[in-house]
Amino acid sequence: MFELLKKKLSGFAEKFRKKVEPAEEKKETLIQEPAEEPARKPVLEEPTPPKKPVVVRKKPKALQEKPEVVEAPKEAEVEEIAEPEEIAEEEAEEIAEVSEEKPRELKAKVSKLGRLKKAIGVEITISESDVKDLLWELELSLLEADVEQTTAEEISRDLRQRLVGKKIRGGQDIDSVLKGEIKSVLAAIMETEGINLEKEIRAKKEKPYRILFLGPNGAGKTTTMAKLTYWLQEKGFKVIWSASDTFRAASIEQLEKHASNLKVRVVKHSYGADPAAVAFDAIKTAQSRGIDVVMIDSAGRQETNRNLMQELQKIVKVTQPDLRLYVGEAFTGQALLQQAQEYDKVAGVDAFVLTKIDCDAKGGTTISLLYKLKKPILFVGVGQEYPDLEKFDPEFVLKQVIG
Ligand SMILES: Nc1nc2c(ncn2[C@@H]2O[C@H](COP(=O)(O)OP(=O)(O)OP(=O)(O)O)[C@@H](O)[C@H]2O)c(=O)[nH]1
Ligand SMILES: [Mg+2]
Known part of the structure; x- marks a missing residue:
């Protein structure tokens, strides 16, 4: 659930950072980034099709799990083996793709940005044009996640109000600032009087x-x-x-x-x-x-x-x-x-x-x-x-x- 949106959001912070801090791009490459961890999969990510009913009291789950059977590939399905150079090229492309998609580890980013900011010590004020594209993309991502249209628009509007004019101090991590703002908007939406x-x-x-x-x-x-x-x-x-x-x-x-x-x-x-x-x-x-x-x-x-x-x-x-x-x-x-x-x-x-x-x-x-x-x-x-x-x-x- 929401995996697509999550990926996009982690991309937003990255794009946004590039947008508001173009001068830092070069410096950034000088600082060694700690190893990134692969994105964790949400628990409910793999959908199971609805089976036909019959609900049974506390049937041990382990009993339902069938051992995975790995089938040997049929001859017709075996791919042609590529030359070593081709493999190296393909691998390099694949690695580049994966690292672009992979959400950054927050802790790693904080420490990296922290060091950068200490070096240059700037304060950034977020402008309307800084966030325009990002908010549009956020809106699309919400729609893709099945959020109803006017709700998605209002979330985006709310976020714009919170972000435009906001000052980001030197040493603050843009990733967490953005996430924090999105989180407060969504948390406010989900706040309903519960029933015990x-x-x-x-x-x-x-x-x-x-x-x-x-x-x-x-x-x-x-x-x-x-x-x-x-x-x-x-x-x-x-x-x-x-x-x-x-x-x-x-x-x-x-x-x-x-x-x-x-x-x-x-x-x-x-x-x-x-x-x-x-x-x-x-x-x-x-x-x-x-x-x-x-x-x-x-x-x-x-x-x-x-x-x-x-x-x-x-x-x-x-x-x-x-x-x-x-x-x-x-x-x-x-x-x-x-x-x-x-x-x-x-x-x-x-x-x-x-x-x-x-x-x-x-x-x-x-x-x-x-x-x-x-x-x-x-x-x-x-x-x-x-x-x-x-x-x-x-x-x-x-x-x-x-x-
Ligand atoms: N995977 C999954 N299936 C569910 C879940 N809840 C219900 N089902 C299945 O959905 C189907 C319909 O469930 P019912 O409880 O008969 O639905 P209903 O709303 O009472 O249906 P009507 O009385 O015909 O209107 C059954 O096959 C259930 O086993 C769930 O949370 N997950
Ligand atoms: Mg029924």
């Missing part, structure tokens, strides 16, 4: 705490409900489910399968029944049995379907959820933002769960969602097993973007 779910459930005087799962088709609502149940069970909570997706074929059976794995009671009616009535019954059952949490599944629906959106409104009205959790696929990009905005208008959304982060190559969706809707992302889905639900951590996104 465990605390809220414990604090609720009149049981049960009601969670409604809503979102488009196939986003992972039912799976997330099972994962969250597992998470809450580990904390000692008792959970009951309402099979309020009475619309999609086999939805109730899917729920019952998870319920049997997790030992959860399901309140269900028949297909075609009123989803709000099922949820109402589940709440009553929870009340009479002292169950802590009722989770209400709902049928996936497109935000453009007026009837189904009205039905959702009714479920909200009848069940008065404590938490309306919008479940969306992290890789949906800008469409997710539009859908979530519409859901928020019609039924209300309190927080998000972004699923399939393990399949998400970019991840800018998190930034746009937080920026536009100002609602917390509570969890992210990172796989298809019950424990594959993690608390969302803005620091993680920042690290991916800025390093």
Whole structure:
């Protein structure tokens, strides 16, 4: 996630330095640069395609890993062997390419710039023209990372305001100044009032705490409900489910399968029944049995379907959820933002769960969602097993973007 953006950002500082300190270029080459370390790969970089479901309780991960089989190349695939001179030339080109792409090690840069600045002792004031191209490139990089357009523009505008006119003292590292500014802009965007779910459930005087799962088709609502149940069970909570997706074929059976794995009671009616009535019954059952949490599944629906959106409104009205959790696929990009905005208008959304982060190559969706809707992302889905639900951590996104 964000690897492309990260690479670009490390390039920005370099370009920017060249721009504002052209005179230092020559001197720089005189100073020996400490060896650079290869860029670290983000944890979620290699996407795994979504497998078909069946979530199994705590299946040891090692069991799933197949030994890597290395196939001998077929004769037709063997490349022609180049002459020694050719190899040397090719290698030199490759090394040059790699070292240009490789983000510089910050510590190395700081010490190098520190020495340079002591020698010349200048102060630089950043001008509009210094940052124009860099900010444009940053904006493009954000768009490539799936950040929604107006969000990317505003981030860039904000950054311009922070940078233009800023004085960089002798001895200050431009790389960290730039990174610091980008980090503050993004951190401010990601600052939303969080929800401490465990605390809220414990604090609720009149049981049960009601969670409604809503979102488009196939986003992972039912799976997330099972994962969250597992998470809450580990904390000692008792959970009951309402099979309020009475619309999609086999939805109730899917729920019952998870319920049997997790030992959860399901309140269900028949297909075609009123989803709000099922949820109402589940709440009553929870009340009479002292169950802590009722989770209400709902049928996936497109935000453009007026009837189904009205039905959702009714479920909200009848069940008065404590938490309306919008479940969306992290890789949906800008469409997710539009859908979530519409859901928020019609039924209300309190927080998000972004699923399939393990399949998400970019991840800018998190930034746009937080920026536009100002609602917390509570969890992210990172796989298809019950424990594959993690608390969302803005620091993680920042690290991916800025390093
Ligand atoms: N890789 C991966 N797959 C996931 C994740 N969450 C859910 N899935 C898969 O996504 C598919 C759809 O999940 P469901 O939970 O049935 O989605 P839903 O939103 O309930 O679907 P509908 O009820 O049809 O609207 C299943 O194959 C899940 O295993 C995740 O975090 N990572
Ligand atoms: Mg479902």
